[in-house]
Amino acid sequence: MPPTLNRPNLQLHFEGSLAREHRIPLRYLAKSLYHTQCAIGRAYLDIEKGGVHKHAKVKIDDLAEIEFLVPVPQNGGFILDLLAASNPELAQRVLKRIADTLSQAMKEAQREGSNNIQKLSEVAERKKLEVVNEMVTPISYQDLIKGKMDFKRSYGDRSIAKEFDQIASIVRRAGDSTNSIEISITSQTQVKFKFDLETSKAFHKVVAAKTLAEPVLYSGKVTELNSKSQKGIILIEGGKQATINFPSEQDFILVRNYLGEDRKITFIGCPLVEYGSFDPKAGDIYFIRLIE
Numbered sequence: 462m463p464p465t466l467n468r469p470n471l472q473l474h475f476e477g478s479l480a481r482e483h484r485i486p487l488r489y490l491a492k493s494l495y496h497t498q499c500a501i502g503r504a505y506l507d508i509e510k511g512g513v514h515k516h517a518k519v520k521i522d523d524l525a526e527i528e529f530l531v532p533v534p535q536n537g538g539f540i541l542d543l544l545a546a547s548n549p550e551l552a553q554r555v556l557k558r559i560a561d562t563l564s565q566a567m568k569e570a571q572r573e574g575s576n577n578i579q580k581l582s583e584v585a586e587r588k589k590l591e592v593v594n595e596m597v598t599p600i601s602y603q604d605l606i607k608g609k610m611d612f613k614r615s616y617g618d619r620s621i622a623k624e625f626d627q628i629a630s631i632v633r634r635a636g637d638s639t640n641s642i643e644i645s646i647t648s649q650t651q652v653k654f655k656f657d658l659e660t661s662k663a664f665h666k667v668v669a670a671k672t673l674a675e676p677v678l679y680s681g682k683v684t685e686l687n688s689k690s691q692k693g694i695i696l697i698e699g700g701k702q703a704t705i706n707f708p709s710e711q712d713f714i715l716v717r718n719y720l721g722e723d724r725k726i727t728f729i730g731c732p733l734v735e736y737g738s739f740d741p742k743a744g745d746i747y748f749i750r751l752i753e
Contacts, residue, residue, distance in 0.1 A: 469545040469552040470647045471497065471529070471559075477640035479631065480539035493628050493642070494531075497543065500624035501527055504558040507617035509551075514616070515743040526551055556648035562621040563644070563654050565614075566736075570663040581733075581747065584673045585708045588731055589749050592676055599676035599729050602698055605741050610674060613737030616744075619668070622736060625654075626668045629661040673731035673747050674739060680727045683719045695726070695746070704745045706733065715751050727752040 473493055475485050505527045506513040519527070528546040535542065545552030591597045600609060625644070632640050641657040656664065681697035683705075691707045693716065707713040719726040729752065733745040 468647070469549055469556050471501075471543045471556060472643075472645040472647075473497065473541045473543070473628075474538055474643040474645065475540075475641075476538040476643070478637050479635060479640045479642070483534070483536055483539055485539045489631050492631060494541075496624040496627040498529075500559055500621050501529065501555055503617065503620040503624065504555045504562075505551075507615070507620070508554055508558050512615070512617060513620050515620075515740045527555060553648045556646050558617075559621055560646045560648060560652050562618050563625060563646075564652065565618070566622045566625075566664060566668060567654055567660075569667045570660060579672070581671060581673065581706075582708050585731065585747055585749060588673055588676060592729055592750055597676060599678040602677055602679050605677050605732070606699075608741075610677075610732070610739075610741075612674070612734065612739050616738045616740045619736040619738040622668045626665050629656040629664050632656050632658055632661040633665065668736050670736060672734050674734050676729050676731055676749055677746075678727070678752075679730050679746065680725050682725055683716060683722075686713070686717055686720050688713065693720075699742075701742050703743055705730065705748055706745060707748050712748050712751075716748070 475489070475493075479485055479489060502519040503513050505519060505523070506517050510517070526548050529543040529552070530546045532542055532544065534540055545556075588597075592599065604610070628642060628644075632642055636658070638658045641655055643653055643655045645651060645653045679695070679697055681695045681703075683693055683695050684702075685694035687693065691710070691713050693705045693707070693713075695703055695705050697703055705716075707716070716726065716728070728748060729750045730746040730748050732739045732741070733747050
């Protein structure tokens, strides 16, 4: 039986070789439900807790407020209805937040073909030249925290969209053009988003797109470095932990001298922008230049 239209719900509809004889592999079911729950949690944090941050999690005591029930699957491929269980008004707002994010991302995916995405290393080199030639002046980390750098969209959008990108990866990786996952969301109205093979690829390209923001002056203590990944962990002002990415081995070696030292490192870095957004409190940083 289809869900009652006036009851907030989210439906997952698997078709093609993903769903044979109204059954799907456990790994696909587990992955889709896990990331749907994560998206619900991210949307809840964004609208109820004043915004979502990279490492934020829904508290156990709050989970009952966003509980969704999973009834017996419907016939027709493999269809799961996730029904709001406890707080319909809150569930409606959470689902609307998800639907708004997916609507915008899907629109961008439809016109994705014209995008010209530069390599991060090329962008970093350009940023470095701008700093060296004093063409730009890095802002302070405090100003970044205060919101004095503009981003295309909120971190909440990226946080929600990436969960559905994981669900869409089921279609991408299977590589069968007959497969699709349709997501129907009923909040104030009903909207549908169908991820077939081509749409799933375009959606990923949009949501996973990365670039660098304008330079920021950072200060903190290096706590971890990994020579294989050319990444590290830095404890920046206010006790916030962030990942720092190094564009070259030479840059990595420069910073390695500060590992384990009590002294702070001061450097210029660029916020790593993903899907047009950045979390100022814990977002990744792309190393540009050491200040000695």
